[in-house]
Amino acid sequence: MAWENVYHTEALKAPEAGAKVDALVAELGDDAISATADAETDEAVFGNGFSHITVLLHETVDMLAAGPGKLIVDCTLGGGGHTELLLEQGATVWGIDRDPDARRAATLKLARFGSRFKVLAGNFQDVEAILAQQGVSRVDGLLADLGVSSHQLDTASRGFSFREDGPLDMRMDTRAAFSARNLVNEAPEEEIADILWQFGEERASRAIARAIVKARSQAPITTTAQLALVVESVLPRKGRQHPGTRTFQALRIAVNGELDALDSLLDSSVRLLGKGGRMAVITFHSLEDRRVKQFFDLRSRPEIDRPEWPAPRPNPDYCFRLLSRKPVTAGEEELSTNHRSRSAKLRGVEKIV
Numbered sequence: 001m002a003w004e005n006v007y008h009t010e011a012l013k014a015p016e017a018g019a020k021v022d023a024l025v026a027e028l029g030d031d032a033i034s035a036t037a038d039a040e041t042d043e044a045v046f047g048n049g050f051s052h053i054t055v056l057l058h059e060t061v062d063m064l065a066a067g068p069g070k071l072i073v074d075c076t077l078g079g080g081g082h083t084e085l086l087l088e089q090g091a092t093v094w095g096i097d098r099d100p101d102a103r104r105a106a107t108l109k110l111a112r113f114g115s116r117f118k119v120l121a122g123n124f125q126d127v128e129a130i131l132a133q134q135g136v137s138r139v140d141g142l143l144a145d146l147g148v149s150s151h152q153l154d155t156a157s158r159g160f161s162f163r164e165d166g167p168l169d170m171r172m173d174t175r176a177a178f179s180a181r182n183l184v185n186e187a188p189e190e191e192i193a194d195i196l197w198q199f200g201e202e203r204a205s206r207a208i209a210r211a212i213v214k215a216r217s218q219a220p221i222t223t224t225a226q227l228a229l230v231v232e233s234v235l236p237r238k239g240r241q242h243p244g245t246r247t248f249q250a251l252r253i254a255v256n257g258e259l260d261a262l263d264s265l266l267d268s269s270v271r272l273l274g275k276g277g278r279m280a281v282i283t284f285h286s287l288e289d290r291r292v293k294q295f296f297d298l299r300s301r302p303e304i305d306r307p308e309w310p311a312p313r314p315n316p317d318y319c320f321r322l323l324s325r326k327p328v329t330a331g332e333e334e335l336s337t338n339h340r341s342r343s344a345k346l347r348g349v350e351k352i353v
Contacts, residue, residue: 053150054081055344056282059328063280063348064141066091072141073131073272075124075265078149080106087113091141094118096130098173101151123173125261128268138274144265147284148172148252150340156224160252162244165225170252180251184221189213199259199287200250207234208247224248249285262288266295270319273351278323280348289327289345296320296349323348 060082066072068090074083077095079102086093087110095117097103103119110117122130124144131137152172153161159169159180170180184192189209196205208231215221215230228244235243253259269279283289300320303312327345334341 053338053340054079055145055338055341056328056330056334056346057081057085059346060143060145060280060282061085061089063323063328063346064143064278066141070140071136072143073127073139075127075142075144076146077106077119078102078145079151080109082143082145083117084110086143087117092116094120094131094134096120096122096124096127098123099149099152100174102149105151123257123261125257125264127265128272131272137272138277139272140274140277142265142269142272142277142279144262144280145282146258146262146288159224160248162224162228162242162248165223168222168224168227170248170255172256176255178255180227180255181220181222183251183255184212184227185216195254196247196250198250199253200246201287202246202250204235253287259287259291262291266292270299270351275351275353277351278348279351280323280346282344282346284340284343284345289347292347293327296322296347300349319351319353320349321352323350 064072064086066086066089070091072086072091072093074080074086074093074095077083077097078099080095083093083095083106093116095103095106097106097119098121100121103121107119118134120130120134127142128137131139148160152158153163156164156166157169158171159167168179168181168184171178183195187195189212192212193206193209196202196208202208211230211234212221212227215226221227221230227247228242231244231247237243273279281292283292298315299317300322301315302318304315305312324347327347329346330338330341330344
């Protein structure tokens with residue numbers, strides 16, 4: 001794709017909490033001081049106004065079975081909620097995130113853990129290369145909480161949501177060159193339709209693509225509200241779900257290369273996890289969950305059987321044990337306090353060979 005993101009891998013190294021905070025204050029000035037104040041006054045909103053509600057917190061941490069001496073890589077650091085609990089249980093955690101807001105906020109929030117916490121910048125599809133730069137080729141656990149964060153959705157200027165008007169952006173890495181605005185205004189109609197169908201499973205993909213091309217011929221589509229109105233001109237509101245939900249999801253996935261990144265991460269897990277190591281993945285829509293389920297299922301079968309074979313054969317990809325037959329979902333208490341948890345599914349495996 002013409003809008004492939006380019007990510008830089010860099011490590012933020014600071015052995016002591018004070019050094020981490022001092023370095024950020026030097027980089028961010030007043031923003032860092034404000035972020036520190038936010039972190040001290042509100043556990044839910046921290047680090048330069050970064051807010052995030054952690055989903056399936058205890059279920060995920062329990063699945064990873066972390067503790068002292070374990071190295072866990074949080075491949076989607078985000079708000080740092082899962083990482084914080086893992087650190088409290090004594091594990092060493094390295095957090096990867098492509099979003100500068102997330103990295104800065106988490107560094108401030110978790111600085112008290114000193115050298116047991118490290119922030120690494122980059123896309124988790126490059127997790128092997130990122131860890132190789134740190135001299136690491138084996139880890140005890142991998143965690144991925146996929147999709148968009150609460151902060152990204154709730155910050156209008158990031159352009160992820162139709163709930164509030166903002167620039168049409170959707171880049172998780174704000175340094176990336178190509179945004180949703182570029183895609184919507186430059187991609188051919190057929191390509192937009194394919195993206196909406198493949199990544200949003202949007203049945204009206206072709207009609208919406210035609211409407212987008214017609215609207216942009218009159219004036220560029222530059223804001224989330226403009227795009228939402230274009231979609232609504234094709235799909236009037238019905239029920240609780242906004243008609244633009246699938247379109248916005250599809251564009252976000254395309255802009256950020258999310259499914260390709262997930263495939264790369266899953267492949268890397270086989271090489272990175274040592275025997276007894278565990279991986280936990282939280283998904284939020286069927287495209288993600290289907291990939292994770294199929295990947296884990298295939299590699300947790302000792303044998304493969306096909307109708308044309310006289311007998312089952314050994315599975316050359318066998319290396320995992322499923323930690324739950326069905327996905328773990330949020331309980332009633334979490335559902336009542338965090339509506340975004342309703343679509344979350346947690347799956348996990350343990351490396352056995």
